[in-house]
Amino acid sequence: MEKLKRFTGWMWASACLVLIPAMFVGENKLVPALARATGIHVSARFTGGEVISAEECPGYKVFIHRPVFDGLLGKRSTGFIQVDFVRTAAFPPEFEQTVSYDENGTHSFTIKIKTAGGAPRAEISSKDSKVLGLGMLADGASKLMLRVNIRR
Amino acid sequence: MELSAAKSALFTLPMLLVTAFMLSAGKLPSGFEHWLSFAAVLAFFNTCFFMILRSGKTDRWRAPVFIALSLSFVFTFIAHMLEVRGTMALKDSVMLEGGAPFCHVVIPQTLIPLLVSRTVIFPGTITGGYAAIGAMLFLWIGFSLALGRGWCGWGCFFGGLDDMFSRLRAAPVINRINPKWTDISVAVLIVTALASAASLSPEYCKWLCPYKAVTEFPAVQNLATLIQMLIFAALFIALVIALPLLTKKRTQCGLFCPFGAFQSLANRVNPFEMRVDTQNCAKCGACITACPVFAMTQESLAAGKTRLNCIKCGKCADVCPKQAVYHHVKMTENRPSLAQRLMFLFPAFMFLTTITGGMLLQAVRRIVHFAGTGSFC
Numbered sequence: 001m002e003k004l005k006r007f008t009g010w011m012w013a014s015a016c017l018v019l020i021p022a023m024f025v026g027e028n029k030l031v032p033a034l035a036r037a038t039g040i041h042v043s044a045r046f047t048g049g050e051v052i053s054a055e056e057c058p059g060y061k062v063f064i065h066r067p068v069f070d071g072l073l074g075k076r077s078t079g080f081i082q083v084d085f086v087r088t089a090a091f092p093p094e095f096e097q098t099v100s101y102d103e104n105g106t107h108s109f110t111i112k113i114k115t116a117g118g119a120p121r122a123e124i125s126s127k128d129s130k131v132l133g134l135g136m137l138a139d140g141a142s143k144l145m146l147r148v149n150i151r152r
Numbered sequence: 153m154e155l156s157a158a159k160s161a162l163f164t165l166p167m168l169l170v171t172a173f174m175l176s177a178g179k180l181p182s183g184f185e186h187w188l189s190f191a192a193v194l195a196f197f198n199t200c201f202f203m204i205l206r207s208g209k210t211d212r213w214r215a216p217v218f219i220a221l222s223l224s225f226v227f228t229f230i231a232h233m234l235e236v237r238g239t240m241a242l243k244d245s246v247m248l249e250g251g252a253p254f255c256h257v258v259i260p261q262t263l264i265p266l267l268v269s270r271t272v273i274f275p276g277t278i279t280g281g282y283a284a285i286g287a288m289l290f291l292w293i294g295f296s297l298a299l300g301r302g303w304c305g306w307g308c309f310f311g312g313l314d315d316m317f318s319r320l321r322a323a324p325v326i327n328r329i330n331p332k333w334t335d336i337s338v339a340v341l342i343v344t345a346l347a348s349a350a351s352l353s354p355e356y357c358k359w360l361c362p363y364k365a366v367t368e369f370p371a372v373q374n375l376a377t378l379i380q381m382l383i384f385a386a387l388f389i390a391l392v393i394a395l396p397l398l399t400k401k402r403t404q405c406g407l408f409c410p411f412g413a414f415q416s417l418a419n420r421v422n423p424f425e426m427r428v429d430t431q432n433c434a435k436c437g438a439c440i441t442a443c444p445v446f447a448m449t450q451e452s453l454a455a456g457k458t459r460l461n462c463i464k465c466g467k468c469a470d471v472c473p474k475q476a477v478y479h480h481v482k483m484t485e486n487r488p489s490l491a492q493r494l495m496f497l498f499p500a501f502m503f504l505t506t507i508t509g510g511m512l513l514q515a516v517r518r519i520v521h522f523a524g525t526g527s528f529c
Contacts, residue, residue: 009483012423013495016298020499021170023294024506031286035278042250042278042285043271045352072268072349082248138245145248 044068048082048145055097059089067101069152078151080135083111086143091115101150107131109148124148153208153475153493160205163494167201168194170502175509185524189516196220196512197505204497210466210479214306214504215315221508222312224515226366229253231518231528232282233368241371247275253283256292256308257363260341260414261356264349273352298499300422301415304405304445305463306500307507310363314404318396318444325398331446333407334461341410356410362387406445406461416461424496426468427480428456429487439468439477456486464500 044050048065055062062085069079081101085091093116100108109126124134132149155163172194181190196217203213233240242252254276265273272278278286295303304311344356357364359380365388370377387408395403405412419425428439433453440448447462458468469477478488479496518528 005483006485009423009481010495012483013481013492016423016499017495019294019298020503020506023291024174027287027290031284031290032279034290035286038270040266040270040272040278040286042276043265043273043352045273046247046275047250048248070271070352072265072352136244136248138243138248140245140249145245 044070059092061086061088062097064099067150078149080147080149083146084143111146120144122146153488153490155205157206160202163205164198164202167501168198171197171505174506175513185517185520188520189513192516193512201501209470211470214465217504217508219312219316220512221309224511225309227515228511229367240368242368243371250275250277252276254285254288256288257361257411258354258357259292260345260410261348261354264345265352273348274354295503296418298422299424300419301462302464302500303415304412305465306504311405314392314396314402317393318400318402321397321400324400329399331449334446336407337409337413340408341413344410359383362392362404402444419460419462423482424464425480425482426458426462426464427478427486428453429476430456432474432476434474438471442467442471
């Protein structure tokens with residue numbers, strides 16, 4: 001029994017000796033495979049969630065993400081909708097986009113963006129009481145990303 | 153456990169081959185800068201490994217590589233951020249585009265949402281890109297199974313900073329620190345893991361990580377981000393510079409880091425540990441004084457073991473006048489042996505040099521380039 005225990009200990013340690021180089025050698029192939037197999041993904045609170053509609057406009061494309069209310073175990077009472085404006089040419093100095101985020105179009109808001117004269121600015125207007133206002137406006141390398149806070 | 157020069161050279165040979173392969177990625181370097189940096193880093197790594205074997209002092213020759221890891225990490229990280237973003241500040245747009253580099257300290261904060269809903273609460277990418285989440289999780293799982301909390305002594309690219317500052321003074325100014333203070337790191341772990349799960353955002357990274365001061369930090373846009381910046385700077389000065397200088401301990405790693413506290417659990421599931429030969433022990437307490445993370449106490453010494461938070465750096469073994477402290481393979485015979493020591497040193501040093509290699513090569517190459525052209529790029 002003692003010999004078997006000792007043998008197991010040495011085998012365990014030897015396995016670690018192999019594991020370390022194997023990890024580095026196999027990293028490039030194993031990581032994507034493991035990610036697919038486990039289904040891990042970045043939280044929608046960071047990615048903005050799946051894109052549910054897209055529209056092409058002169059100078060830019062609009063991508064509207066799904067409303068994100070994701071909580072740890074269920075849905076939260078407040079969340080956001082992310083809208084991306086991806087440059088295809090130069091942005092117009094001023095433009096508007098109306099976003100309707102339910103099937104029958106009762107919940108909607110309008111984004112007005114001004115790009116002329118320095119950093120882009122955004123205004124949100126809505127008659128819907130569930131639209132809480134602008135949460136974030138970020139100017140990336142190729143797109144403007146905007147989050148509008150909403151209530152369920 | 154000193155070895156003859158011939159035996160040391162013999163055991164260094166496999167490490168030389170592995171590090172040469174790893175540093176060159178299987179291809180010969182091209183150009184003077186590449187050759188010079190390759191030769192310098194290869195010589196540095198293998199001299200240290202040779203000296204670990206020759207002198208029998210693990211920590212003394214581990215530390216230069218470990219400190220080089222942190223310094224080259226900070227240097228190359230900042231250089232990368234300045235080249236890619238033009239600033240060390242993390243802008244909202246970078247976070248929304250998933251461009252934030254993932255680091256191991258985030259892992260305990262992400263675990264609850266990861267287990268509950270398979271979502272990672274971090275603004276990075278799972279695969280591809282710089283410091284992707286999947287790659288870091290993969291390396292962390294593998295390393296934890298192999299070396300447990302040895303990560304903090306052999307793989308953490310932040311730990312070398314407070315390790316370096318803890319070595320600058322010959323004697324400590326503050327001598328007595330109750331090991332119970334290490335419970336603070338457990339409290340930080342529990343609070344930040346729960347807060348992160350509740351907010352679905354990595355709260356330790358947002359508010360308490362001292363290393364933000366030397367890597368990346370949120371762009372100061374309002375009072376909240378200004379407070380965050382001040383907290384990062386204050387914690388870095390206190391825990392990574394001042395307290396290590398005054399105590400000669402790795403205070404950030406031992407007293408505050410939630411990842412370190414979490415990683416202690418991995419010491420249960422790996423085959424290596426530090427043991428004390430109680431028969432041979434002179435009970436001088438040198439190992440207790442030397443341990444940088446408060447893993448040695450009178451009680452643990454009497455039991456012939458370290459506490460669970462041991463980082464396996466080997467400093468306790470280095471300072472023991474009776475050579476009563478040794479690296480041990482669990483379930484095997486309880487006495488110091490060269491085989492047990494080598495069995496630990498090979499994977500640990502291999503991991504350290506593999507993590508360090510690319511960054512140190514890049515840092516040396518940039519410095520050589522700077523010396524020749526006046527530009528780091």
